Amino acid sequence: MSGIDQRRKLVDGLTEESFLSGFGNEHSSESVAGALPHGRNSPQRAPLGLYAEQLSGTAFTEPRAHNRRSWLYRIRPSAAHPAYVRTDNGRLRTAPFTETAPDPNRLRWNPLPDPAPGTDWLAGLWTLGGNGDVTQRTGMAVHLYHANASMERVFSDADGELLIVPERGGLLLVTEFGLLPARPGEIALVPRGVRFRVELLDESARGYVCENYGQPFQLPDLGLIGANGLANARDFLAPAAAYEDVEGPVEVVNKFCGNLWTATYDHSPLDVVAWHGNHVPYVYDLHRFNVIGSISYDHPDPSIFTVLTSPSDTPGLAGVDFVVFAPRWLVGEDTFRPPYFHRNVMSEYMGLIEGAYDAKAAGEGGFVPGGGSLHNMMSAHGPDRETFDRASSVELTPQKVDNGLAFMFETRWPVIATGQAAKADHLQKGYDSVWQGLERHFRPQ
Template sequence: MGSVSPAVFNTRTFHWTDSKSTTITRPEDPYQYLQGFGNDHQSEFIPGALPIGQNSPQLCPYGLYAEQITGTSFAASRSHSMRNFLYRRRPACVHSSYGKTEDNPTLEASFLNPSTGLHTVPSQLSWSPFKIPTEADGVVDFTTGIHTLGGSGQPNLHEGIAYHIFAINSSMPNKAFVNMDGDFLIVAQEGHLDITTEFGRIYLQPSEICVIQQGLRFQVDIIEEHSPSGARGYIVETWGTKWELPELGPLGGYGLANQRDFLFPTADIDTSSSLSPWQIVSKQGGTYYKILQSHTPFDVVAWHGNYIPYKYDLSKFVYHNTVSVDHTDPCINTVLTAKSRDLQAPLCDFLIFGPHWDVAQNTFRPPYFHRNCASEFLARIYAPEAAAGGRSEVFAPGGASYEAGFTPHGNADQRTIGAMHIDLKPMRIGENQLTFMLESCRSLLFTNWALKDCGVLVAEDISESVWDTVPDRFGQNEEALQFLKAMGRA
């Protein structure tokens, strides 16, 4: 894997290049990856396991079985077709019949019919860090540790989105999960995760995200060495659309999240539990079902295709911003976008705000006060200390904030007011911080868990008090008052 300069490589590096790393992953990551967003990839754990020149031979190499997975319609255009062939020890259909299993009571999937369990919020919300379960809470793995905050739409209609958090204290021995409803974009915030998929293994840690597509089986284990208190993060679930890279337009061929920095697993068959009993939990319409089988679901020796889980390190993002005047709209920080039926309004944009230079002149440098048609959800992955100030600022890492579409908001603490008078020198901002934002054309319906049962919703009056710091400067401007007096409007 090469060597790394240990003195400068840390989780909160200003940019990946500051680490002087000669590898594509951080030192803790033990796995090999393929590179390139949107590519067709292929991988084989044993040389010769991939058939040459065809997908389904009469007899596959090494006695393996060929199995296809399609992520789009068979008739999708070539540029949008997503599919794979996997070569595995036993077909995935070798399992018991489906049966109901215990549901996750804090998981929600349908947001079409508002009820006592779903609520509109026309204003703004803030949450302190979501709680990670302790030993006293019992075993909480990834399937039981997902909690829905809100969403819009319904997976059965293949249209919509849901925002979740996950907080876990346990791995998933001999247990796998599959989301039949849509794709998961997972954001690690606390702790390190070892994610096993049918295509190989992904190591995920804070500053990294991964996408696991609809219908793919995976297992989430905690790396205890780096997760003494368990693990926590966020999940963006999309229905009926796939994550894409945003268009670059006048930026040209490179910038923002570059294709080469997206990493895909390599084939890695599980032999340690190949003949042990396994439970596979599937989520469909928000309801949990399970099947049992006597062998591991991670028995793929080789595969090829483009419907593959992947990960991305957010510290590799290439920021672009103004070098003259005015704050740039946040869309310039888009990592991935998921389209909606309205081509002019994405279902969701995944944006990040991390360390970068600010050099704008003759300008109010913080984001201007605004009312957007999009709703905004922000969460801090890491920061040196809890944020203080306006409602657009999230609190401590592990919490979140939300603004509904067209709700007025902006930063309004004393630092922001002071920004009107500071000496505008080039400055590095966002040091040791990383925050992501979800912009959506949908306003969310929120769950009871998000508004009450989570226990970390910040009281409304605490958020409102910050606006008392915004003075009416016009009403104290003598020149303006003279004009008003002259016009008989004083």
């Protein structure tokens, strides 16, 4: 049985009951009975000869509602490792982004080309752009990945949390906390500093990553919506404890202040036998998003499609939002139903997971799965001419939009493209042409 077949068999044996339910919950899990201490976090002697260790995702003194930390009970403490040395960053880039000038033009890319044989998920990361300053823990980065080999090394990101959006091919995230499969149509959220390895469930895998340098993602407040709606906390699944007891050389790569550092351990650092806390990885099925929309007239602002948000120091202004355009009904009367023409103070990177997006034509040279578009702050955008003409004349019967799954990383600052993105062969030339042919219809009385 091949490695992929073995992983598929393992994942197929996992049911929803195999995971821990609830975003932000205080979870606890042990893979060996008696491994989790009770009544205290750090007893004089941890059970079963394990080491007790706290992993803090926020400052100790942040408010309880925002505080993120987990206690890990592991075979060896994380401190037991040799010195890290610099290694090649590959095509991974980090803020501040200074290779190119901020660009007000609308940009769109085709999917990443096929990688060289033996490219794992980490080597397959390709940075499109971002903003902020990683040393100040502000801003975000947009990455894409295309891999055709499972990782044998272990990775952690000290710079930010990673929101992974598979578009093609399933992933198995082997984390310190346990196993998390993530397939197209799902997202995986790996907190800052958590170690993990990405194994493939198919011959190749492709998708998107938002690296959030700022405050950890949280569920957005619902305000006047009330107590329910959008992404339900219970639909986020955390892994049950599972550990590796592996002796022998294991490469561990750490991303720190924009650079990759490597060390060879004499054991696997994925050796957590039990844990409890709320600084944990999750997987979430985007098809479970409870879409809120208009049942009278007008197209609501896309903020109602927010799955996760990273708050900033300004109330209501996100460092980065993750927004999904999930299947939904459109019923507005006397309404232009696709997203309207607009200019936005926020900057938007949009990607497509499956099917088509209702404001952009698909097909060759269009907006396709695996590709993406960047509309920086105040750049005018909206439906292309074909979509406008169709939506302006269609009979307004109730319409089910269920032939696509698109998403958006929306951020408070301009996304500055990397040099490799600005000069990429898969950058579409003439993207502006999709708005050509929007005719003058004005007829003064």
